[in-house]
Amino acid sequence: MKAVPQGLVWISETDVTSVMNIGGAIEALEKGLTAEAHGEATNMLKTHAAWNASTLHAIGAVFPKMGLAGTKTWAHTPQGASPLLILFDSENGAVRAVIEAFNLGKMRTAAASGVATSRLARKDADDLAIIGTGKQAFSQVEAVVAVRPIRRIRLFSPNAEHRVAFAEGLKKQFGAEVVVAGSVGEAVQGASIITTVTRTKDPFLQSSMVERGAHINAVGAILPGRAELAPDIVPRCTQIVCDSPTQAQKLSAELIDHFRSDPREWNHVRSLAELVVTNQERRSVDDLTLLKALGTGVLDLSVGIEVYRRIRGL
Incomplete structure (x- = not known):
C-alpha cells in the first residue's frame, strides 16, 4: 500500500460539522461568488452519466489566487451516496485534502x-x-x-x-x-x-x-x-x-x-x-x-x- 502523500489531509463528515455551520457557509459563498464575479474563480460545468436508477456526477472549480483547484464527485444510487471533494494545489497538482462532502453539500446548497x-x-x-x-x-x-x-x-x-x-x-x-x-x-x-x-x-x-x-x-x-x-x-x-x-x-x-x-x-x-x-x-x-x-x-x-x-x- 502506498503511503499517504505528505501534506494530504483527510477531512471527515464529523470534522466538517465541527468547524462549519450555515452562517459560515453563507459567508464562504459570499466570498466565493464575489471571486467568481471578478474573474478570480472558474467553474467546471457539471457532468453526469446515468444507469438504471442511478447517476454519477462531477463538478469542480479553480481558485488560482488561493492556489487551489478541486472537484466533487459522487454516485447517487437508490441505496445512497458518498460524495467526496478533492482539493489540489493549483501550482503543482498535489492533493491537499480529501473531504467527505455530504454535510458540506447540504450546507452549500442551503447557503x-x-x-x-x-x-x-x-x-x-x-x-x-x-x-x-x-x-x-x-x-x-x-x-x-x-x-x-x-x-x-x-x-x-x-x-x-x-x-x-x-x-x-x-x-x-x-x-x-x-x-x-x-x-x-x-x-x-x-x-x-x-x-x-x-x-x-x-x-x-x-x-x-x-x-x-x-x-x-x-x-x-x-x-x-x-x-x-x-x-x-x-x-x-x-x-x-x-x-x-x-x-x-x-x-x-x-x-x-x-x-x-x-x-x-x-x-x-x-x-x-x-x-x-x-x-x-x-x-x-x-x-x-x-x-x-x-x-x-x-x-x-x-x-x-x-x-x-x-x-x-x-
Whole structure:
C-alpha cells in the first residue's frame, strides 16, 4: 500500500460539522461568488452519466489566487451516496485534502438559498413554506431562518411519517410556529418564502397557489428529467437568478421549457455571483422572484476551501 502523500489531509463528515455551520457557509459563498464575479474563480460545468436508477456526477472549480483547484464527485444510487471533494494545489497538482462532502453539500446548497433569500425576499418576509422533508430540507430551513425573521414554518411532503418527524425536529430547533400541511397548496398559501427541495419528476408548484410578492428557492430538480415548478410559475418571475445560467441552459427542464420559444430571453437570467456583487435587492414591482440552483463547483469549493483552512488553522 502506498503511503499517504505528505501534506494530504483527510477531512471527515464529523470534522466538517465541527468547524462549519450555515452562517459560515453563507459567508464562504459570499466570498466565493464575489471571486467568481471578478474573474478570480472558474467553474467546471457539471457532468453526469446515468444507469438504471442511478447517476454519477462531477463538478469542480479553480481558485488560482488561493492556489487551489478541486472537484466533487459522487454516485447517487437508490441505496445512497458518498460524495467526496478533492482539493489540489493549483501550482503543482498535489492533493491537499480529501473531504467527505455530504454535510458540506447540504450546507452549500442551503447557503445558496440563504444568499438569494437575503436579497430577493421581502424584508418583512416571515412565513416559510418548505416542500420536501428529505436530507437536504433541514439545512434549507436553517439558511432561511439565518437571513429572515421567520415566525411560521409550514411543511409538506407526500410521506406522512416524514412530515411528522421533520416537524418535530424543526420544533426542537427553532422558535417559529411549525405547521404540518396536508397538501402543497395548503403549505404555500400566503407564504412569503417558498423552498422546494424534492427529487420529483412531475412539477407540483402551480401559479394559482403562489401569492404575489413571494420568493421561491427551487433547489431540488438538478437533472433535465426532473421539475418542481409548473410551466405557469416562471412567466410570473420578474427576477430569475441561477447559480450558473450556462448550466441551467443544459440541466433545468423548467427554464429550458420556458425559454424554448425565445432563447434570447436567457439574457435576462442573472447569475448568483452577479446578484452578490451588484447587491441588488427585491423591487417593489416584482411579482415573484426565483432562485434556480443546480449546484456548481464554485459553491462547493467556496465552502470546502473554508473548511480546509479552518481544519489547518490557516
